[in-house]
Amino acid sequence: AQTVTQSQPEMSVQEAETVTLSCTYDTSESDYYLFWYKQPPSRQMILVIRQEAYKQQNATENRFSVNFQKAAKSFSLKISDSQLGDAAMYFCAYKDRGGADGLTFGKGTHLIIQP
Amino acid sequence: NAGVTQTPKFQVLKTGQSMTLQCAQDMNHNSMYWYRQDPGMGLRLIYYSASEGTTDKGEVPNGYNVSRLNKREFSLRLESAAPSQTSVYFCASISVGYSGNTIYFGEGSWLTVV
Numbered sequence: 001a002q003t004v005t006q007s008q009p010e011m012s013v014q015e016a017e018t019v020t021l022s023c024t025y026d027t028s029e030s031d032y033y034l035f036w037y038k039q040p041p042s043r044q045m046i047l048v049i050r051q052e053a054y055k056q057q058n059a060t061e062n063r064f065s066v067n068f069q070k071a072a073k074s075f076s077l078k079i080s081d082s083q084l085g086d087a088a089m090y091f092c093a094y095k096d097r098g099g100a101d102g103l104t105f106g107k108g109t110h111l112i113i114q115p
Numbered sequence: 116n117a118g119v120t121q122t123p124k125f126q127v128l129k130t131g132q133s134m135t136l137q138c139a140q141d142m143n144h145n146s147m148y149w150y151r152q153d154p155g156m157g158l159r160l161i162y163y164s165a166s167e168g169t170t171d172k173g174e175v176p177n178g179y180n181v182s183r184l185n186k187r188e189f190s191l192r193l194e195s196a197a198p199s200q201t202s203v204y205f206c207a208s209i210s211v212g213y214s215g216n217t218i219y220f221g222e223g224s225w226l227t228v229v
Contacts, residue, residue, distance in 0.1 A: 009155075033216050043152075043203055045220040091157055095216055100165035102148045102173070102207070103218060105157040 002027045004094050006106035013082045014114045020067075021077045021109045023092030030054075031097040034068065034075045039089040039108075048090070051075065053097075079111075087113045118142065121206045121221035128196045128228045136191040136224050138206030144219075146209045147189035148173075149181065151202040152223075158205060164189055196228045 003026045013019035025034070036048040051059045051068050058066050063083075067076045079086055092106040119140045128134055140147065145166045150158040160173030164183040178200060180192045189208075193200055206221040 035218075043223045043225075045205065047218075095218075097216065100146045100163065100209075101171070102146070102150075102160050102163050102209070103158075105159075107155060107157040 002029075002094050002096075002104045004092050004104050004106040006092055006109050008109045009107070010110040010112065012112040012114060013079075015082055015084060017082055018078060018080045019082055019111065021079075021090055021092075021111070023075045023077070023106055025073050025075065025092070025094050025104075027073070027094065027096075029096050033095045033097060034066075035093040035095070035103065036064070036066070036075075036077045037091045037093060037105075038086075039091060041088075045091075049077065082113050084113050084115060087111055119206055119208055119219050119221040121204075121224050123224060124222065125225045126227070128193075128226065130197060130228060132196050133192065133194050134196065134226075135193075136204055136206070136226075137188070138190065138221060139188045140206075140208040140219065141187065142208060142210070142219065143186065144208040144210045145186070147183065148207040148209070149179075149189070149191045150205045150207065151175065151200075152205065153202050161191065161204075193226075196226075198228045200226065201228045202226060 005024045032053045034051045038046045063080045089108045091108045093103040122137045148163045149161040162181040164170045167186045204224045209218045
């Protein structure tokens with residue numbers, strides 16, 4: 001079974017600074033997806049960024065980018081120019097490309113933005 | 116499009132009562148899922164349905180039953196609620212295949228068992 005580990009229960013960053021959230025995973029598969037989800041206090045699950053394992057290029061979405069290290073099974077999220085609206089829980093998640101058994105989530109990182 | 120719709124959004128139950136959480140999606144997705152979210156635990160898979168007519172256990176299935184009524188609807192039933200089932204429940208759906216794996220979540224159902 002796949003596992004996803006987020007080793008930082010909580011992170012704090014000053015507004016406008018850059019922060020990196022860590023995620024490692026374990027799988028025997030070679031073809032899969034990795035995701036970062038943002039969950040504000042409303043509990044809505046918002047997709048931040050998605051990485052396909054067969055793509056070597058790191059995914060980028062505006063201020064959000066990832067550092068995908070397939071051999072090391074590492075998938076970190078970098079948030080540049082942090083904004084107050086970025087404050088939320090962030091979850092890393094894994095999914096086999098062809099499997100139907102859903103996403104496996106990490107336990108989350110609570111991101112605090114200091115004004 | 117409504118996406119994934121869950122009802123009810125909030126519910127308080129007494130220990131031993133039963134209830135059903137309803138989920139419907141209008142995106143013609145084959146696979147549907149029920150997750151629960153507890154503090155410090157992330158989202159954990161309760162049950163899933165890879166296609167109409169099939170259901171499978173996830174990581175934490177004890178105390179729950181599910182029904183895939185048709186392609187649109189996937190319900191989660193608590194037969195005899197326990198305080199340990201106090202949680203936020205999420206339904207999700209996905210179109211599985213090599214063309215993409217976009218997962219859509221409902222807004223969550225907040226359940227308290229007293």
